[in-house]
Structures are given as C-alpha cells and as structure tokens.
Amino acid sequence: MENYKIFLENLSLISRKYKIINSTKETFNIFSILRNEYDEVNLHSKFITELLKDKNHGRKFIELLLPIIGVEKINYKRVNIFSEYSVKDNGRIDIILKFFLEDNKKVIVIENKIYADDQYQQLKRYYDSMLMEGYKSEEIELVYLTLAGAEPSEDSIKGLPAAVRENMRIISYKDDIITWIEDCIKEVAQVPIIRETLVQYESLLKKITGKGERIMTEEMKNMILSNKDYLDMVYKLTDVLVKIKQELQLKFWEKLEEKLNNSLNLQLEKRLEYPNHHYSENLIEKFYTNSRNNRFYGLMYFIKDLENRGKLYLRIEVSDNLYFGFRIINNEGNSTTNKKDDYLEKELLDLKFSRTDWWLGWKYFCSSELQNQFINFKELDSNLANVLRDNKKLERLTSEIEEEILEKLTILNLLNQ
Known part of the structure; x- marks a missing residue:
C-alpha cells in the first residue's frame, strides 16, 4: 500500500504541475x-x-x-x-x-x-x-x-x-x-x-x-516505465477504473430514477424488450466491457395510449452520451416505425429534436455542471466522474435533467395525461 501511495502522489504532482502551467494560458476561444x-x-x-x-x-x-x-x-x-x-x-x-x-x-x-x-x-x-x-x-x-x-x-x-x-x-x-x-x-x-x-x-x-495534454501524458508514461512496480500497478488500476465507472454510472441512474419518480406523474416501465431495457447493474457492467448489446438502456415512462398508433413513451437512454426523447411502440410491439408517424412532428422539430426510425424525436442532454458539454458515459472522464462522486453536484446535474424533461413535457402538453 505504501508503494501505491508514493506512485499516486507522484502522478498527482505531475498533474498539478501541468494544471499550474495551463492556468497561465489564454482561454478565450470564439x-x-x-x-x-x-x-x-x-x-x-x-x-x-x-x-x-x-x-x-x-x-x-x-x-x-x-x-x-x-x-x-x-x-x-x-x-x-x-x-x-x-x-x-x-x-x-x-x-x-x-x-x-x-x-x-x-x-x-x-x-x-x-x-x-x-x-x-x-x-x-x-x-x-x-x-x-x-x-x-x-x-x-x-x-x-x-x-x-x-x-x-x-x-x-x-x-x-x-x-x-x-x-x-x-x-x-x-x-x-x-x-x-x-x-x-x-x-x-x-x-x-x-x-x-x-x-x-x-x-x-x-x-x-x-x-492538448500530450506532454503531461508523456511525462507520466516515462515515470511509469522507469519503475517495474509502477508498471504493474497501472495494469491493476485499469480494472479498478472500470469498476469506478460502473459504480458512478449506476449511482447516476438510481438518483435520476428517484428524482423523476417523485416529479413525473407517469408510470415507470421496467420489463420492456430490447432496445427499451431498464438500466441495471449487469447492463452497466457490459457497457464498459465491450460486450455485445451493451447500449440502449435507461428509463422508460409510459405517457398515454394513442388510438390506432400504439403507446407513447418518454425515454432517457445512453449510447455513448446521455439523451432523451419520445418513442411510440406500435400495437404490434414494434419500436422502429416512429419516423413514419407524424405525431408531434412539427412540435418536436421546432424544439430541435432529431427524428429517426426509433424516435419521434430525441436530443442530447448538456449540463452546466460540465461546462455545457454532453454527458458522455462511455468516456466518463475525470470531470464527469467528479460530478458523479460529489452528492451535491450530482443533485444539481440530475435536477437540470429533470427540469429539461419537465419543460419539454409541459411545452408538448404531455403532463397529467
């Protein structure tokens, strides 16, 4: 454990050095x-x-x-x-x-x-x-x-x-x-x-x-290669990092589900077939281990029945990034005919949603907690990890998502259906 402590302290020193260097650089970018x-x-x-x-x-x-x-x-x-x-x-x-x-x-x-x-x-x-x-x-x-x-x-x-x-x-x-x-x-x-x-x-x-962090990465690489024990540690830490990503993403979904269940007067569906799966610890594990069918899970809320069309759902989902939108599952149980359906087409396009066979409309979430960037769970970089591990920041992140969903449901007149 002492070797690990020294190793991580050395990495931290290199990181801090480049943070100081970068803090002096011009940050204005049009x-x-x-x-x-x-x-x-x-x-x-x-x-x-x-x-x-x-x-x-x-x-x-x-x-x-x-x-x-x-x-x-x-x-x-x-x-x-x-x-x-x-x-x-x-x-x-x-x-x-x-x-x-x-x-x-x-x-x-x-x-x-x-x-x-x-x-x-x-x-x-x-x-x-x-x-x-x-x-x-x-x-x-x-x-x-x-x-x-x-x-x-x-x-x-x-x-x-x-x-x-x-x-x-x-x-x-x-x-x-x-x-x-x-x-x-x-x-x-x-x-x-x-x-x-x-x-x-x-x-x-x-x-x-x-x-832009290539020079810092190069210095870290040289430090690791200079010591056999350090090299062994890196290979062990790779597995630890995957476990950390899995735990942080699960924490996010559990918090978001809790929040939306309290604010949406909608029925949460947990037993729909692929690609409408509810998130799970097993699916999140596959997401980071390159297993097949390791994407397209999340939260699915039933909104209402559409006569002669099927069932309308709110869907929050992850591929690499987190996104949300609206999907119809038709009366035959098919999710792939959404682009052919004109339900809410103009309204969703006006709100800058994109349309596909699977979606009446979908769009990515961005977050002020991440400097208005996408929420990229595949990469799950240190910025996102630090938001997810901090309960106050996670609360703000999930509140932003909740507010955007409620706003769009209100505009589309889909609340209290």
Missing part, C-alpha cells in the same frame, strides 16, 4: 463561446466546409487535405462543396466535395461523427445516393471522420460492397484534422484573420480530443 464544442453539424462540418470553399485559399486547403485523407491529387476544373447535403430519402451528408475534371468527375463523401451514433446502413445509403447521381463506384470516396479514428459500426456499413469497405478512409480529428489545420496555418501565416481563427480551432480540437 468557437467555445458561440457553439457547443462538440456540435458536429453546426460547428465542425460548417467550419471545415467554409475553409474548403474560401475563395482565396480554399484550393490550397483542399490540396493539403487530400493526402491527409489518403486521396491522390485531383486536377480539377471546378469543385462544389456542401455541408448537410440532402440526398433524397437517404438523409443528409455532413460534408461533400464534388470535383469536375476534364473528362470525368469525382466525389468525396465525409461522414462526420463526434458523438452521434451511426444510423442503420447510413454509409450504404450515401454510397447508393452517389450512384443514383451518376457517379461510378471508382469515382466515389467514402471518408469516416471521428474524434479518435473509430471505425464505423457494422450497422452503418451493412450492404456496402466489400471493395468499397476496404477502400473507405478512416480519419480522426485527433491526428488527421489537427495535422491538416496545422498545415493550413502555415499556408496563411501572413493572413492574420484566417491564421488566428485556425489557431483557435486547433486549440479547440486539442481540447476535445485530449491531445
């Missing part, structure tokens, strides 16, 4: 002020698109981006670039670049994922849409962009030809986009307004990907 830092659509996709479209530097920015995503240089006459590009009956593509060459064409489709979940056959649908627009398979480049370079889910790529899967580009903000932004900064070094904007965006990316 992106953080104007948008949620993790807003993939309204911040990241739009900003990247506008960079590529810039009339003075866009061509060079594209030239710098192509090798980053593994695409050979394109000698194009013209390029059209869009964010949130609508494809008939197949959703919206986050970023798309349509190149027009001398005698042919090429298209780059970029699916941008910060914390949103993959949709069923999402990349397959985008690929099919480009075929319908007249592109040949060899003219279509699919790019999957995430914070750390995660691969798309099997659901997302289901149905894609094997050759297309193999050629798909997997890139990350943490390495690839930060590298690209650094290259762009060098390119516009003599253009202050663009250079400083890019510097702030680079700073934001380092923050949300954790890359």
